[in-house]
Structures are given as C-alpha cells and as structure tokens.
Amino acid sequence: MEKKNYTVSIYTENNVGLLSRIAAIFLKRHINIESVTVSKSEVEGVMRFIIVVQVTEEQVQKVVKQIEKQIEVIKAFYHTDEEMIYQETALYKVNSEEFVEDMSIQDFIKETNARIVTVTQKFFVIEKTGKRSETDSLYEKLKPYGLMQFVRSGTIAVTKNEMPISNILKQFDTTN
Amino acid sequence: MEVKTASFEKLATPATTTVSGAEAVIKCLLEEGVETIYGYPGGAIMPVYDELYKYQNKIHHVLTRHEQGATHAAQGFARVTGKVGVAMATSGPGATNLVTGIADAQIDSTPLVCITGQVGSHLLGSDAFQETDIVGISTPITKWNYQITKAEEIPEIIARAFYIARSGRPGPVLIDITKDAQFASLEFSYKKCSGIRSYKPEPEISMPQLEKAAEAINSAKKPFIVFGQGVILGAAEKLLKQLVEKTGIPAAWTILGLSALPTDHPLNVGMVGMHGNYAPNMLTNECDVLIAIGMRFDDRVTGNLEKYAKQAKVIHFEIDPAEIDKNVKADVPVLGNVKKTLALLLELVEGNKHEAWHQEFKDLYKIEYDKIIKNDLNAERGKIGMAEVIDEINTCSKGDAVIVSDVGQHQMVACRYSKFNQTRSKVTSGGLGTMGFALPAAIGAKMGAPNREVVAIIGDGGYQMTIQELGTIFQTKTPVKIVILNNGFLGMVRQWQQLFFDKRYASTEMVNPDFVTIAKGYHIKTNQVTERAQLAEAVKEMMESKEAYFLEVKVEQEENVFPMVPTGAAVSEILLE
Numbered sequence: 001m002e003k004k005n006y007t008v009s010i011y012t013e014n015n016v017g018l019l020s021r022i023a024a025i026f027l028k029r030h031i032n033i034e035s036v037t038v039s040k041s042e043v044e045g046v047m048r049f050i051i052v053v054q055v056t057e058e059q060v061q062k063v064v065k066q067i068e069k070q071i072e073v074i075k076a077f078y079h080t081d082e083e084m085i086y087q088e089t090a091l092y093k094v095n096s097e098e099f100v101e102d103m104s105i106q107d108f109i110k111e112t113n114a115r116i117v118t119v120t121q122k123f124f125v126i127e128k129t130g131k132r133s134e135t136d137s138l139y140e141k142l143k144p145y146g147l148m149q150f151v152r153s154g155t156i157a158v159t160k161n162e163m164p165i166s167n168i169l170k171q172f173d174t175t176n
Numbered sequence: 177m178e179v180k181t182a183s184f185e186k187l188a189t190p191a192t193t194t195v196s197g198a199e200a201v202i203k204c205l206l207e208e209g210v211e212t213i214y215g216y217p218g219g220a221i222m223p224v225y226d227e228l229y230k231y232q233n234k235i236h237h238v239l240t241r242h243e244q245g246a247t248h249a250a251q252g253f254a255r256v257t258g259k260v261g262v263a264m265a266t267s268g269p270g271a272t273n274l275v276t277g278i279a280d281a282q283i284d285s286t287p288l289v290c291i292t293g294q295v296g297s298h299l300l301g302s303d304a305f306q307e308t309d310i311v312g313i314s315t316p317i318t319k320w321n322y323q324i325t326k327a328e329e330i331p332e333i334i335a336r337a338f339y340i341a342r343s344g345r346p347g348p349v350l351i352d353i354t355k356d357a358q359f360a361s362l363e364f365s366y367k368k369c370s371g372i373r374s375y376k377p378e379p380e381i382s383m384p385q386l387e388k389a390a391e392a393i394n395s396a397k398k399p400f401i402v403f404g405q406g407v408i409l410g411a412a413e414k415l416l417k418q419l420v421e422k423t424g425i426p427a428a429w430t431i432l433g434l435s436a437l438p439t440d441h442p443l444n445v446g447m448v449g450m451h452g453n454y455a456p457n458m459l460t461n462e463c464d465v466l467i468a469i470g471m472r473f474d475d476r477v478t479g480n481l482e483k484y485a486k487q488a489k490v491i492h493f494e495i496d497p498a499e500i501d502k503n504v505k506a507d508v509p510v511l512g513n514v515k516k517t518l519a520l521l522l523e524l525v526e527g528n529k530h531e532a533w534h535q536e537f538k539d540l541y542k543i544e545y546d547k548i549i550k551n552d553l554n555a556e557r558g559k560i561g562m563a564e565v566i567d568e569i570n571t572c573s574k575g576d577a578v579i580v581s582d583v584g585q586h587q588m589v590a591c592r593y594s595k596f597n598q599t600r601s602k603v604t605s606g607g608l609g610t611m612g613f614a615l616p617a618a619i620g621a622k623m624g625a626p627n628r629e630v631v632a633i634i635g636d637g638g639y640q641m642t643i644q645e646l647g648t649i650f651q652t653k654t655p656v657k658i659v660i661l662n663n664g665f666l667g668m669v670r671q672w673q674q675l676f677f678d679k680r681y682a683s684t685e686m687v688n689p690d691f692v693t694i695a696k697g698y699h700i701k702t703n704q705v706t707e708r709a710q711l712a713e714a715v716k717e718m719m720e721s722k723e724a725y726f727l728e729v730k731v732e733q734e735e736n737v738f739p740m741v742p743t744g745a746a747v748s749e750i751l752l753e
Contacts, residue, residue, distance in 0.1 A: 013374050017312075017321070017323075021315050024315055024316040062502060066498050068497070069498045071320045071340055071375045072320075169373070
C-alpha cells in the first residue's frame with residue numbers, strides 16, 4: 001500500500017504525560033512523526049493534537065485505534081491532505097545588509113504574501129504562513145542570501161467536514 | 177509539609193476525617209476490598225508501610241524477596257480470582273524492578289494496580305537518591321499511570337486506578353506517589369469510580385453485526401471456534417459451553433484461553449498455535465467460518481499471516497476495537513464484552529451437529545496421538561519425559577488443580593497435557609513469555625484460591641530467575657507445590673538451536689546447583705526423582721502434602737516439543753517430528 005501524508009487529530013483531556021504516551025505509540029511502530037502541535041480546541045478544557053505522519057492507510061488506521069484506546073483520549077481521527085485545510089508558519093531571519101543591497105528580496109516578499117515581522121539594523125525577520133510547498137519555495141529563494149535562522153511550525157489543520165467531537169462530549173456528559 | 181488547596185477545602189464534606197496521604201492510600205485499598213498486597217519497602221514508600229503496620233489486621237502485606245516477585249504474585253492472584261492484584265514498591269530500583277511484571281500484565285490483560293513511592297516533589301528532576309522517572313518508564317506498558325504530588329488527589333486517583341485496571345479490557349495501572357504527598361494530610365472521603373468521560377470500557381454492541389455473525393455460523397459447513405482469555409475475563413465460560421453444545425462447533429483454545437472450557441469436553445479439540453495440537457492447526461486452514469472469541473491472533477497462534485485461514489470467513493468477537501483487523505482481517509467484527517455478545521448470539525444461532533467435520537478433528541488427533549502423544553505419555557525407556565510428570569499430576573488432581581507454569585518447553589507440555597474441569601485454572605505468562613513468572617505467580621494464585629491445589633511447573637532455567645521467592649513461601653507458609661522439570665538446559669532455546677542453528681548450543685547448557693539443598697535451606701519439604709518407577713509415588717506424596725513441597729524431576733535432557741509450527745510457516749505446515 002502507498003504511503004501518504006495523514007493528519008491525525010486527537011482530542012484529549014488536558015493531562016501531563018499524554019504527549020509522551022501518544023508519541024510512544026508511534027515510536028513502538030517505528031513511525032517518524034513529521035510534525036506535531038498541541039493546542040486548546042474548540043471545546044473548553046479539551047486539547048487537540050495535530051500529528052502529521054507519512055504512512056499507509058492501514059498503518060494510520062491501526063495507530064488511530066491504539067491512540068483512541070488511551071484512557072484520556074476522547075476521540076482520534078485521521079484525514080488525508082485533501083480532506084483538510086492546513087497551514088504551517090515559517091520564520092526566516094535574514095541579514096539586513098543583504099536586504100538593503102538586493103531589492104529582489106523585497107520582491108519575493110511581495111510575491112509570496114510573506115510579512116516582515118521585525119526589522120533591526122542587523123537583521124530582519126520574515127514570516128510566511130501557508131502550505132509546506134510555499135514555505136519551502138520561499139526558503140529556496142532566501143537561501144542564497146544567507147539565512148541566519150529558519151524555523152517552521154508543525155502543521156495546524158481543520159477538517160473540511162464537521163468534527164463530531166462536540167456531540168461525543170455531550171453524550172459523555174449525559175451518560176455520566 | 178502540608179499541602180492544602182482551595183479547591184480541596186471546597187470539596188470537603190462533613191463525613192470526612194483528617195488522615196495522612198499514606199493512611200489514605202490504605203483506606204482506599206480497603207474501600208476497594210483489597211485484603212492482600214505484595215510488595216517491598218524502601219525509603220520513598222516508608223510512610224505507607226508505617227500505615228500498613230497499623231492496619232496489619234485488616235490488610236495482609238506479603239513481603240516478596242524482589243519487587244518483580246511482587247508483580248508476578250499480584251498477577252497470579254488476579255488471574256485466579258478475577259480481582260485486581262496490588263503490588264507496592266519504593267522509588268528508583270524498587271519501581272524499575274516492577275517493570276517486567278507490569279509489561280507482562282499489559283500484554284496478558286491482567287488487572288493490576290502498582291503503587292510506587294517517589295522522592296519528595298521538591299526533589300523531582302534533581303536526580304535525587306533513588307529517583308527514577310517511573311511514570312515515563314512505565315508509560316508504554318501501562319493501561320494508565322499517574323504521579324500524585326498532592327495528598328488530596330489520592331482518593332480520586334486510586335479510585336480511578338482500580339476502575340481502569342478492572343474495567344473493559346483489564347490491564348496494569350501504576351500510581352507514583354511523592355513522599356511529601358504521603359506525609360501531608362487531607363480530609364478523606366472515598367467514592368468508587370464509575371466512569372471517566374474520555375474512556376469507554378466496553379464498545380456498544382451492534383445487533384446487525386451479531387445477526388451477520390449468526391447467519392454465517394448457521395450456514396457454515398465447517399465452522400471452527402478459537403477462544404482466548406477474553407472468555408475468562410468476561411466470565412463467559414458457561415455461555416461458551418452453551419454455544420459450543422448448541423451449535424456442535426469444534427472449539428480450540430489459545431494458551432490463555434485454556435480452562436475456559438473443560439479439557440475433556442467432547443467438542444474441545446485442543447490448543448492452537450506453535451506447539452498446539454495437530455488437528456486445530458491443520459483445520460484452521462480448512463474451516464469455512466472461523467469464529468474467534470476473545471483472542472487477539474498473536475503471531476504464536478497464527479504462524480504466517482499470509483497463509484492463515486485465508487479460505488475462511490472470520491468472525492471476531494472482541495472487546496478492544498484496536499484488536500479488530502490488527503493481525504487478521506475480520507469479515508464480521510462483533511465488538512463488545514463476550515459475556516453480552518455471546519448471550520445474544522446464543523439466541524440467534526440454530527442447533528446443529530457437525531459430526532463429519534468434527535470427525536476430521538478426531539482423525540487428525542489419532543495421527544498426533546500415534547506419532548507424539550502416545551510416546552510422550554508412555555515412554556518405557558530412557559529418562560522421564562515432561563509429559564509423564566504432567567500426566568501423574570492429572571491423576572492426582574483429577575483436573576481440579578491450578579497449574580502455574582513458567583516459560584519454555586515445560587510450559588508447552590504443561591498446556592498440552594494438563595487436564596482442567598474448572599475455569600481460571602491455568603496461570604502462565606503468555607504474551608510476554610516471562611521466565612521467572614511461575615514461582616511468585618504460584619504464591620499469589622494459592623493466596624487467591626486457598627482451597628485449591630496450586631502446582632507450579634517450572635524449568636531449571638526460569639526457576640533460577642526468581643528462586644529467591646522460596647523465602648516468601650517459607651515466611652508466609654504458603655502451601656504451593658513446586659515441580660522443577662530439570663533437563664540441565666534452557667530447553668526451548670536448545671530445541672531451536674538443534675533445529676535451526678545446526679546444534680550450536682550457545683549458552684544453553686546449565687550447570688545447576690543442588691536444588692534440593694536450596695529448598696531445604698528454606699525448610700521446604702523436598703524430594704528428587706530420577707527414575708520412572710519413583711515418579712507416581714513422588715507426585716502423589718507431593719500432591720497430598722499439606723505444606724509447601726518441592727519436587728525435582730530429572731527429565732530427558734534433549735527432548736523436543738512437537739508438534740511445531742516453525743517460524744514463518746503456515747499453521748497447516750505444522751511438523752509432527
């Protein structure tokens with residue numbers, strides 16, 4: 001079976017230790033996590049993990065079941081790229097001299113809808129939010145100018161279809 | 177070092193009493209009906225042990241000789257009683273010594289609550305004396321774990337621990353309690369846990385799936401049941417028996433399913449898997465409907481998955497959704513506790529007899545009997561065989577003893593030849609294959625079933641991994657019967673070396689001490705048998721002993737266990753020699 005990008009969305013209780021419990025499930029199966037983000041979700045007190053992995057559908061199905069089995073996991077889902085709206089944010093720190101001397105950098109920024117976050121005498125910081133290919137392409141453009149630092153966030157994503165999580169939680173509340 | 181929070185003050189009700197965290201731990205255990213715990217004291221758990229001293233009339237603490245022994249004893253207790261086993265240890269090495277037992281309980285779905293002491297919360301992360309991150313270490317091998325740093329968390333967390341350990345698919349839970357939380361006081365009140373919103377122990381039962389399953393079973397020409405420990409954990413033994421009898425379907429068991437159906441039941445066709453019986457392995461690849469009940473298609477059961485029951489429609493009765501399609505694709509998954517799903521299924525299946533199909537099992541049994549079983553049981557020359565010892569135990573126990581076995585050749589032989597009338601009679605380390613399991617597990621099993629005879633059957637290798645627990649047997653006067661099948665080898669590894677590594681016996685020969693002398697040192701009654709003529713009488717004397725008894729049997733050194741499904745082979749490629 002073909003390996004693809006899958007986004008695993010996990011709704012959990014807010015509990016210390018859960019990140020390592022979930023990471024261990026991937027580790028045990030020798031699956032490399034491409035990116036992970038954890039944040040609060042649309043439901044009060046409920047956290048949402050977004051984990052991107054490159055695996056077969058069979059693998060992601062099994063992993064999601066193992067994740068869902070964890071006591072403090074409320075619900076886990078997996079989606080393909082086509083089913084998600086997803087974004088990453090990248091920061092590029094570039095030497096100010098280059099910036100002033102070569103106007104083409106400013107053109108890149110305009111073309112790619114990137115944003116200048118900070119400018120100092122020594123450096124400036126560009127921020128670009130978008131798909132992996134877009135942040136990659138800006139990276140390639142800026143690289144010849146000597147990137148001082150580069151960092152990219154994990155993927156954040158929402159599904160195109162409705163997530164039934166709120167209903168699931170409502171059910172819990174009425175049954176307990 | 178009192179830790180009190182505002183939220184705790186608010187929660188306190190008039191019915192509470194002020195106690196220390198340590199005393200709260202004991203009170204929680206009593207609330208959960210715990211009477212026996214297994215453990216080993218040390219610095220970071222001393223406040224709890226101080227309370228155990230005060231409560232010694234209410235709760236029996238068994239001092240094992242190693243923390244690993246405590247977990248295995250708690251497992252043995254849990255396996256024969258169905259209750260949650262409790263083990264306790266200090267921080268650092270005490271906690272890490274629990275790890276093997278916890279991993280064993282996780283893979284064999286044994287309900288266990290392990291309580292460890294931890295260094296004071298102000299020392300966490302400072303590499304303090306006997307500090308280890310046991311929560312981090314135990315995360316992949318626990319159903320749940322938690323570190324308590326505030327005394328007022330104790331009642332709710334321990335209530336959760338017991339609920340999680342025993343509900344749904346059972347498993348081990350570890351609770352780590354910092355020393356300051358044990359010393360601090362709290363207003364104690366206890367409420368048993370009855371639900372956790374993010375945790376659904378039993379999936380909902382789907383009637384349409386059950387109907388599909390019943391339809392497949394009713395129209396099957398060659399249906400075959402394979403049952404596992406799920407039947408025992410769900411207390412569904414009677415339902416299984418009714419199902420088998422109503423439908424006339426031959427039923428085989430996995431190693432952990434053993435004793436869920438009496439071994440002499442006419443439709444019990446034996447054990448599946450690597451050293452299982454010939455007929456159920458061969459006919460797994462002949463049946464048209466494979467009905468898996470509370471089992472998880474372990475690789476030792478299935479052999480080569482590419483060639484496992486490909487011709488059959490697979491119906492999988494299972495409580496854990498993660499087991500569905502994990503190894504074998506289920507055509508009809510039926511989620512739920514088998515206690516409930518089998519009851520519903522019974523109403524939907526038609527009475528039937530599958531005599532011709534059942535006869536195929538009997539015919540293959542005859543082949544196995546002639547080639548293997550007959551010789552195993554009735555050898556006349558050479559040294560004593562392992563099966564002969566099991567057979568003598570059967571003669572004395574009449575199928576009513578609890579048989580605890582370790583891991584290796586003797587384990588396979590004990591499973592193949594032991595006779596059982598009642599459920600929860602076979603305790604062994606299945607999934608993890610933990611050598612050293614049997615001796616401490618037998619202590620827990622005997623304490624859990626004091627009115628039953630408990631016989632530990634152990635090889636000379638595994639015995640020496642936890643031999644120190646003879647001290648526990650001696651101190652607690654627990655009348656377990658210990659049979660060492662001594663072949664002077666790590667027999668199973670040696671068998672593989674013989675068959676697959678051209679007899680290069682790398683580090684499998686054991687130069688053993690005088691086991692009888694060692695047992696005598698613990699004032700345990702002993703006997704040693706080297707000749708076949710002495711065997712029956714020696715086993716009888718052991719079984720009739722009111723006290724603990726150690727019997728060493730010198731068995732054939734290079735005996736091999738057959739049948740055997742070699743690694744990578746299909747179950748139907750099982751070898752008889």
